[in-house]
Amino acid sequence: MAGTTISIDTGGTFTDGFVVHNARAHSVKTLTTPHDLLVCFRAVLEAAADSIGVSVSELLESTDVVRYATTVGTNQVVERTGPRLGLLSAEPAGEAAGVGVFIDPEMVSELAEGDDAAAQSLSKIRDLLHRGARGLVLAAGPGDDGSVVAAVSETFLDNYPRHCLDTVPLLTAGAVVPDADVSRRTATALFNAYVHPSAADFLYRAEDHLRSLGYRRPLLIVHNDGGAARVARTIAAKTYNSGPMAGLLGAREIAGDYGIDTLVTVDMGGTSLDVGIVSDGVVRMLEHGLVAGVEVSLALPQLEPFGAGGGSIAWLDGDVLRVGPRSAGAHPGPACFGLGGAEPTVTDADAVLGILRPEAFLGGSMPLDVEAAHRAYQQLAEALGRSVTETAAQVRASLHRETGRQLAEQLSAWGIDPAGATMLAFGGNGPTHCAAIAAAAGIGDVLVMPYAPVFSAYGASTVDIVHRHEAPAGQAGEDDTRARLQAAVLRDMRGEGYRAEQVQIEVSSSTRDGSDYVSVEGRYPLPRASSEAPAGAGAASAARSAGIFWDGHGVLPTAIVERDALPTGFTLTGPALLDGAASTCVVPPDWTLTIDERGAARLRRIHSGENRS
Incomplete structure (x- = not known):
């Protein structure tokens, strides 16, 4: 068991911390600072240190691992603040995926082919750079055997060496994720090039801040594929939706602990509400994710965002x-x-x-x-x-009626019966609105963990270091392909500081778009916190009561109890408010609440004819 682990998640409104120190969990929240995410990153560390009663330096000296789920890649896409890119593509400008989203159509030039491809392309590269390109993507057609890309890349580096100030990064389509689909691999490269500069700048600044305070280990970034890596080994595109993915990974832990077959996750923060699914212990993923409506080669968590948040x-x-x-x-x-x-x-x-x-x-x-x-x-x-x-x-x-309707429709589209599902509610506003939304969607069972307000930060605390490489199975002999992929995985793990004998290797095969792929995954298990949290000891303190206006009921006497003081087995019938350190859990009329052995609040809807006593 680790001495101290720090896990951080930056959301649209709040930045959350989940810290385990001397086997005790601490949850903290600070306001997100969109103008500079380093400000809220520093603030959450200070809040965590204050909650423990030490300085930030003292906290970091005892810390074994810092994991971070960040919105930096997502913000770049939402705000459309990425760099001006240039694209050399074998596809016409109007057909290249991602044009108009990650790149202006005027910044697309046709990739030359033939013996003089490199010379012709160099002229077009110069033109793109003169027009302000701060990053270049090279996308060959399906018939290229790699020779055109290699020639153009070599010529580019000869003329724009990396040690000169006038050079810009050049990324070849397919370098991030191998994909036989030309449009998808081009869009993926454009997406990665679009978010890379901002992600690199911010994440290195965050790591430098940790080092300035005496932390000597690498900052680990949660990836949207379910793993984590140090900043230097992080691919920018994999920071997209890393926070929501962390929440789903935490939900997977909870589903396993409780033996829940179908867990509907409702992450409601200040800006939005994200719905995901953990089914039979597996986080549902999209084989090809969508980023700003553009299909990319990366598998991304199957999340449906609703415009419903506290703000x-x-x-x-x-x-x-x-x-x-x-x-x-x-x-x-x-x-x-x-x-x-x-x-x-x-x-x-x-x-x-x-x-x-x-x-x-x-x-x-x-x-x-x-x-x-x-x-x-x-x-x-x-x-x-x-x-x-x-x-x-x-x-x-x-809000409850409309969000519940949307949720029911989405679950139906996913083939899920709301009546047979359990909702896991988290985020700063999840516990406050979950029961009413669940009722409107036809869900009668809701689970709220003690650390629900910082649940994505908790989810980040469950992540291991993972590197994965894959390739089409037919490119070479299967044994040769596996050996090459394993060598790449072990190279990445050496970059993380781990020897081959420390790495867990898993080889798998899959079929995608009618093609067979071989995948090799390397994993190094990290210290993690238990998902269990003790309930309050002894008897609950006497509940206060206040008159609260409930839609459809008018003003009703409403119990107000302190969340952290509730012992295992405590029950009540709504309406009631459970005050926690970072959120209020609402038990509406016609709902009951029970505190279980993990300190979780289990909310169940009372149907007509049931005993309300």
């Missing part, structure tokens, strides 16, 4: 109330955060209704401005002809 803004579409998809995000954030937000959000509705209380939010470290939340809802309430309280309740009900 989702309520608005009128004519006389119809809508919630989201526009979000207040981390800045300015909901009005009750006091950071300049003025529009009515879901979190503001929770504050107006008393579901989130100013003195309890984030363990009291971030008091809420409830009056600002009321002001944000005033105009919308007047337009609806209702009170601010009634309007806030209507916003919550609208």
Whole structure:
């Protein structure tokens, strides 16, 4: 067992930390700083050290591993802030995948072929560089045996040596992931080239920050294929959706612990809600992922994003109330955060209704401005002809109803019966809204782990160092292919600092797009935290009660209990609010709650005719 492990996940609104120190788990949350992610990276380390009662340097001195799931690649795509790229492609500009998303059509030139391909291509490269290309992608056609790519690459390096300031990186399509499909491998190379500069700059700065504080091990980056690698061995494209993937990996651990066949993951943060599936112990993956609507060669987790988060803004579409998809995000954030937000959000509705209380939010470290939340809802309430309280309740009900409907439709499309599934709710807002969304979707069983608000950071703590290489099985003899792939895997593992005898090797075969592939995976197991967390000891403290307005019920006496004090076997019937250090778990009317032996809250819906006592 490790002395200390630190796992961090940067989301759209909050950056979360899950730290195990001296066999005790600590969860921390800080606001994400989109202008510079290093600021929130530093802040979460400081918050973790404060929760333990040591300095950051003292914490890092005892730390065996730091894992990080980051949004840097995702942000680059969403914000369209990647570098200006140039593409030499055997395909016409209008047919090359990713053009218009990762690259301007005017920055595409036709790749020459034949004996003078290198000389002709050099002229076109010069033209692309003169037009401002800060990265180049070289994409040969299906008939190229590699000679054209090799010739052009060699000529480029001869004329633009890497030690000169005027050089730019050149990436060949297929270098990231082998793929027989020309369009997909071109799109994958463009995608990787698009996110690479920002990812490299930020992740090295984050690692340098750790080293400046005395940490001597590499920073490990969680990848969207389920493994992790040090910064120097990370492929930028694999940082895309690394946070959501970490959450799914954590869910896989929970599904195994509980013996759950179908686990529906609902990750609701401040900006969005992501739905994924763990089925029979396996995270569902897309064979070819989609990035900004473009199909790429990388397998990506099967996630369906909904525009429903704590920062989702309520608005009128004519006389119809809508919630989201526009979000207040981390800045300015909901009005009750006091950071300049003025529009009515879901979190503001929770504050107006008393579901989130100013003195309890984030363990009291971030008091809420409830009056600002009321002001944000005033105009919308007047337009609806209702009170601010009634309007806030209507916003919550609208969010739950619409999100539940979307969830039920998505599960049906995936061939899943909601009635036979268990929902695992996490993220800062998952516990607050999960039961109502589950009810609207037809799910009657919800699981909320003690560390649900930082669950993706917990998921990151379960990840091992993994390197995987694959190739078409028919390229050479099967034994030769496996040997070549294993050599590549062991090379990567040497780069991580591990000898061949320390690496677990697994060889597998698969069929994709009608072609057979051989894959070799190398794994080095890392220290990880147990998914179990002790429940509170002894009897629960006396519950307070407050009158809370529940849509469809009016004002009801609502129990308010401290989440961390609840012992194993504790039960109650809603309505109730469970105050935790980083979130509030809501038990609506017609739901029951039980604290199990792992400290998890198990919420079950009461159907008509059942005993409510």
